[in-house]
Amino acid sequence: EAGVTQSPTHLIKTRGQQATLRCSPISGHTSVYWYQQALGLGLQFLLWYDEGEERNRGNFPPRFSGRQFPNYSSELNVNALELEDSALYLCASSPTGGTQYFGPGTRLTVL
Amino acid sequence: AQKVTQAQTEISVVEKEDVTLDCVYETRDTTYYLFWYKQPPSGELVFLIRRNSFDEQNEISGRYSWNFQKSTSSFNFTITASQVVDSAVYFCALSVNAGNNRKLIWGLGTSLAVNP
Numbered sequence: 030e031a032g033v034t035q036s037p038t039h040l041i042k043t044r045g046q047q048a049t050l051r052c053s054p055i056s057g058h059t060s061v062y063w064y065q066q067a068l069g070l071g072l073q074f075l076l077w078y079d080e081g082e083e084r085n086r087g088n089f090p091p092r093f094s095g096r097q098f099p100n101y102s103s104e105l106n107v108n109a110l111e112l113e114d115s116a117l118y119l120c121a122s123s124p125t126g127g128t129q130y131f132g133p134g135t136r137l138t139v140l
Numbered sequence: 141a142q143k144v145t146q147a148q149t150e151i152s153v154v155e156k157e158d159v160t161l162d163c164v165y166e167t168r169d170t171t172y173y174l175f176w177y178k179q180p181p182s183g184e185l186v187f188l189i190r191r192n193s194f195d196e197q198n199e200i201s202g203r204y205s206w207n208f209q210k211s212t213s214s215f216n217f218t219i220t221a222s223q224v225v226d227s228a229v230y231f232c233a234l235s236v237n238a239g240n241n242r243k244l245i246w247g248l249g250t251s252l253a254v255n256p
Contacts, residue, residue, distance in 0.1 A: 071248040085243055117183055131185035
């Protein structure tokens with residue numbers, strides 16, 4: 030069974046640009062979660078989508094947004110990139126209420 | 141409020157040593173889940189175990205074992221006869237279902253280095 034996939038693996042942007050990160054969940058999983066892991070810091074919860082709806086978001090500014098598509102894949106958009114947005118962005122999927130399984134991450138570098 | 145504390149920031153051991161990673165959690169909820177994940181240098185978080193609050197049985201999986209004690213709010217993880225491939229950052233996490241507030245509360249992780 031295929032695991033969670035994320036694309037791209039690496040993304041390099043300049044300050045002020047927009048970044049789009051993509052995630053495909055494990056087949057049958059309806060929930061998708063996004064996390065930010067900055068260097069030296071723990072995992073910070075960003076967003077949770079379930080059945081196409083945003084269910085919860087962490088303490089991040091509105092320029093972090095996303096959506097979940099009918100096939101349960103998800104997209105994370107970061108607008109007006111700042112240097113401190115450089116981090117590993119991890120996506121996880123789960124059946125509703127179940128264990129989260131993670132993808133390999135997208136490493137975003139903002140120059 | 142919910143909280144997970146992994147007091148050990150970094151641990152270094154020599155191969156074949158046993159090592160225990162500590163995890164202490166705080167929650168007022170009676171129903172919750174505890175998790176351990178492993179993050180090797182590649183970055184991908186690998187799920188290791190999930191335990192619900194009503195199941196205090198310890199678990200063993202190969203060289204890995206987990207000790208859940210509600211009395212001390214701890215969920216410790218022991219690696220027996222450690223190997224170099226065990227080198228990774230290990231995260232403990234707590235999940236509480238509270239309506240719309242379902243998310244994992246993470247510890248800051250313990251970086252384990254197993255040296256040959």
